[in-house]
Amino acid sequence: MSIVLTPPSLPDYFREEILLHPENRKFPPFDLVRLLGTVFAPTEGCRVCILIDFDEPEAHIKDYAFLKEEGFPVQKNAYQHFYQGLQNGALDELGMTGGEMFAFRCTHGSNLDLADEVWDTRGNLLSLDRDIYSNYDLILCISTFSATAPLTAKCKEYGFRGATLHGLNDVILNSGLAVDYHEVSADTERLRVALTNADSIEIDFALEDGRVLTAWLGLDGQDAQKSHGLCLGKTPDIANLPAGEVYFVPCDARGLFPMKYEDGTLGVLEVENRCIIHSTLIQGNQETIDAHNARLADDPMTGTLGELGFGTQVLPVSGADIQDEKVLGTCHLATGRDDHLGGDILPSMFKKHENSTHDDILFAPHKTPNFNISQVRMYRGEQTEILIENFRPARYLIDALAANR
Numbered sequence: 001m002s003i004v005l006t007p008p009s010l011p012d013y014f015r016e017e018i019l020l021h022p023e024n025r026k027f028p029p030f031d032l033v034r035l036l037g038t039v040f041a042p043t044e045g046c047r048v049c050i051l052i053d054f055d056e057p058e059a060h061i062k063d064y065a066f067l068k069e070e071g072f073p074v075q076k077n078a079y080q081h082f083y084q085g086l087q088n089g090a091l092d093e094l095g096m097t098g099g100e101m102f103a104f105r106c107t108h109g110s111n112l113d114l115a116d117e118v119w120d121t122r123g124n125l126l127s128l129d130r131d132i133y134s135n136y137d138l139i140l141c142i143s144t145f146s147a148t149a150p151l152t153a154k155c156k157e158y159g160f161r162g163a164t165l166h167g168l169n170d171v172i173l174n175s176g177l178a179v180d181y182h183e184v185s186a187d188t189e190r191l192r193v194a195l196t197n198a199d200s201i202e203i204d205f206a207l208e209d210g211r212v213l214t215a216w217l218g219l220d221g222q223d224a225q226k227s228h229g230l231c232l233g234k235t236p237d238i239a240n241l242p243a244g245e246v247y248f249v250p251c252d253a254r255g256l257f258p259m260k261y262e263d264g265t266l267g268v269l270e271v272e273n274r275c276i277i278h279s280t281l282i283q284g285n286q287e288t289i290d291a292h293n294a295r296l297a298d299d300p301m302t303g304t305l306g307e308l309g310f311g312t313q314v315l316p317v318s319g320a321d322i323q324d325e326k327v328l329g330t331c332h333l334a335t336g337r338d339d340h341l342g343g344d345i346l347p348s349m350f351k352k353h354e355n356s357t358h359d360d361i362l363f364a365p366h367k368t369p370n371f372n373i374s375q376v377r378m379y380r381g382e383q384t385e386i387l388i389e390n391f392r393p394a395r396y397l398i399d400a401l402a403a404n405r
Contacts, residue, residue: 025316027175029174029178030081033094038180040231047137048137049098049099049100049101050100050101050140053104053105053107054105061101063121064121077169077173078142078168079101101121102121102126106143108145109357110145111336116128133157140163141162162231163238163239166322167322167323169318171323172322179242181230184228184244189228192224192225196224198378199221199381200217200218200219201377202216203217205256205372206374212374217253220252221380222249225249225341227240244313245309246312247308249308254272257269267281267282267284268282275300276304277303278293279296299350303335304335307334307341308332310330312326313327325364334360335358336350336356336359338358373390375389376388376389
């Protein structure tokens with residue numbers, strides 16, 4: 001069974017074999033005009049630019065030198081699909097001006113604040129505050145690491161709209177950025193309503209050795225929030241693309257959950273009072289566990305849980321968390337700053353600037369094959385609902401997606 005996303009209201013989209021098997025979904029070709037026109041309406045009269053990042057931006061951006069060099073897949077995708085797309089007709093079709101490309105210094109951390117220095121394609125040193133944020137209506141940040149948090153703060157200060165698209169690759173271009181974001185927004189709202197005002201969420205993790213770990217997250221009946229891809233009107237805002245997520249800022253948390261580190265090491269994280277306090281080795285390198293425990297001891301804010309999120313889209317695995325955390329049936333936690341989500345964890349609260357990141361911990365079959373999310377439960381007053389079982393949306397979420405169509 002497969003579908004094409006035109007028209008966007010095609011009823012087959014909601015057949016369970018599609019909801020439960022993302023590999024069966026087909027997508028239209030990527031269309032820059034459709035994407036920007038949908039996400040940012042109105043675009044008429046807007047001045048737009050593109051930001052990319054390098055370790056040595058002054059050298060790589062001048063005369064587009066990076067195009068002749070090895071590597072830089074994200075930046076080359078930004079040039080090919082966004083910069084050239086704007087210059088080759090999209091600006092005129094959308095009624096926009098500008099389209100320039102600039103480069104800033106890579107932060108080497110998710111959602112770290114950006115240094116003010118930025119370079120244009122002639123190699124001139126400029127200021128993000130003075131020359132970019134002040135002079136553009138739409139800013140597209142296509143970078144190695146997410147810049148959603150710092151740009152969310154800056155857009156409120158300077159009045160621009162924009163989008164962050166870190167980790168951009170071919171799979172994302174041809175799926176997560178090829179969808180109709182009116183449909184994504186509507187589906188995300190359906191799931192937001194299904195989850196909002198939850199008192200708590202419990203997640204069971206089944207390990208290969210037979211143990212089941214349970215993490216409890218207290219939400220205090222807060223309104224659920226959504227990342228739905230639309231950045232309409234002229235109100236300053238930043239969209240995170242691909243979008244498709246319902247999320248909460250935890251008020252409390254306790255229990256245990258597994259963690260897969262970058263080197264493949266697996267650990268069990270112990271949580272008390274919303275903070276990770278200790279990691280214990282399951283398999284892999286004890287040195288990796290020791291380094292994490294030392295970081296937690298040195299700067300405890302790095303272990304604070306700042307987000308609980310649930311994916312809402314039927315998408316293929318891209319290998320980049322920006323898309324993969326938006327897949328229906330997955331969930332993720334995040335540690336660190338959450339001020340861009342309306343939370344209370346600010347960069348100033350960390351001992352070191354480089355620690356003030358927002359780091360997602362994604363639970364998905366391709367990312368964490370060594371353990372299973374056997375069940376996710378929501379508690380809301382007297383209501384108890386199963387949300388996810390074995391990385392698949394449960395009946396409650398499927399029915400919520402089909403409601404009021």
